[in-house]
Amino acid sequence: xxxxxxxxxxxxxxxxxxxxxxxxxxxxxxxxxxxxxxxxxxxxxxxxxxxxxxxxxxxxxxxxxxxxxxxxxxxxxxxxxxxxxxxxxxxxxxxxxxxxxxxxxxxxxxxxxxxxxxxxxxxxxxxxxxxxxxxxxxxxxxxxxxxxxxxxxxxxxxxxxxxxxxxxxxxxxxxxxxxxxxxxxxxxxxxxxxxxxxxxxxxxxxxxxxxxxxxxxxxxxxxxxxxxxxxxxxxxxxxxxxxxxxxxxxxxxxxxxxxxxxxxxxxxxxxxxxxxxxxxxxxxxxxxxxxxxxxxxxxxxxxxxxxxxxxxxxxxxxxxxxxxxxxxxxxxxxxxxxxxxxxxxxxxxxxxxxxxxx
Numbered sequence: 130x131x132x133x134x135x136x137x138x139x140x141x142x143x144x145x146x147x148x149x150x151x152x153x154x155x156x157x158x159x160x161x162x163x164x165x166x167x168x169x170x171x172x173x174x175x176x177x178x179x180x181x182x183x184x185x186x187x188x189x190x191x192x193x194x195x196x197x198x199x200x201x202x203x204x205x206x207x208x209x210x211x212x213x214x215x216x217x218x219x220x221x222x223x224x225x226x227x228x229x230x231x232x233x234x235x236x237x238x239x240x241x242x243x244x245x246x247x248x249x250x251x252x253x254x255x256x257x258x259x260x261x262x263x264x265x266x267x268x269x270x271x272x273x274x275x276x277x278x279x280x281x282x283x284x285x286x287x288x289x290x291x292x293x294x295x296x297x298x299x300x301x302x303x304x305x306x307x308x309x310x311x312x313x314x315x316x317x318x319x320x321x322x323x324x325x326x327x328x329x330x331x332x333x334x335x336x337x338x339x340x341x342x343x344x345x346x347x348x349x350x351x352x353x354x355x356x357x358x359x360x361x362x363x364x365x366x367x368x369x370x371x372x373x374x375x376x377x378x379x380x381x382x383x384x385x386x387x388x389x390x391x392x393x394x395x396x397x398x399x400x401x402x403x404x405x406x407x408x409x410x411x412x413x414x415x416x417x418x419x420x421x422x423x424x425x426x427x428x429x430x431x432x433x434x435x436x437x438x439x440x441x442x443x444x445x446x447x448x449x450x451x452x453x454x455x456x457x458x459x460x461x462x463x464x465x466x467x468x469x470x471x472x473x474x475x476x477x478x479x480x481x482x483x484x485x486x487x
Contacts, residue, residue: 205270230309251426252426315371319429357439362407362408377451386437389418420451
């Protein structure tokens with residue numbers, strides 16, 4: 130029945146009473162609406178508080194694996210240090226850094242120098258054999274490696290946190306071999322190539338000395354590669370003028386899965402300071418450097434490209450340890466050299482941090 134039909138059936142008295150009740154009904158509806166609005170706001174605030182509490186709990190849960198790793202690291206350090214005090218003391222007495230440095234420098238000097246696809250040397254027996262055994266033995270347990278992804282882990286060298294024995298061996302290796310032997314050896318072996326590199330990019334300078342460039346360590350890390358690891362053909366960041374890779378597997382392990390050098394079908398300059406990535410179709414394989422224990426390869430990041438991979442079907446538990454160190458000028462020298470470039474060439478060498486200064 131329609132509303133008009135209902136109203137037509139009311140007596141005048143009932144109609145007056147119905148009309149009189151309308152304002153009260155409106156007030157009641159308004160009060161109910163206000164109450165519902167307050168309740169809705171309260172429910173919304175409670176939901177927001179609940180969402181915030183859940184988000185905080187999720188943050189806590191996300192932090193647990195990292196916290197657990199740190200606990201394991203501390204336990205490992207405490208136990209290892211307790212067991213290795215005498216061993217570290219004996220190493221301090223018995224290791225001769227001069228012998229280690231001289232051996233490494235001789236190895237660099239006798240390595241064959243090649244230029245295709247980029248200037249590089251492949252070094253055999255970089256370290257005395259017993260020292261290589263010591264270095265491999267002093268690779269820290271996996272709990273100390275960061276996890277950039279599921280196929281690769283890494284640690285900065287010198288180690289920030291590791292057992293004393295591991296830190297001592299690797300610190301001695303880093304200072305004696307990398308800083309005191311490889312850098313002078315690199316300047317000696319790559320002198321002409323480095324001078325030509327400077328002349329190409331900074332024509333106002335005729336050599337590294339003219340440009341005031343002194344090589345130093347810009348990045349130093351121990352890499353742990355797993356099954357499925359792959360890094361496609363590329364050149365390293367521009368200011369990593371030279372890169373050195375040292376292979377550190379045990380003596381009875383296969384030398385497979387080292388580093389591949391590629392020639393670009395069309396050589397070109399990198400338009401930015403970040404790593405330069407090449408498509409596989411524009412690359413030609415030049416050589417495959419085996420990952421043979423106690424060997425190293427050093428190359429100038431100028432032409433060509435390099436890459437590496439580990440198949441997914443390698444035996445379970447396969448590990449490939451590679452020490453990587455890069456050499457280049459310090460920050461002040463970089464800024465000075467960028468400032469000498471024409472404005473249109475500065476983006477080729479400026480990082481995001483550098484670009485803000487020009």
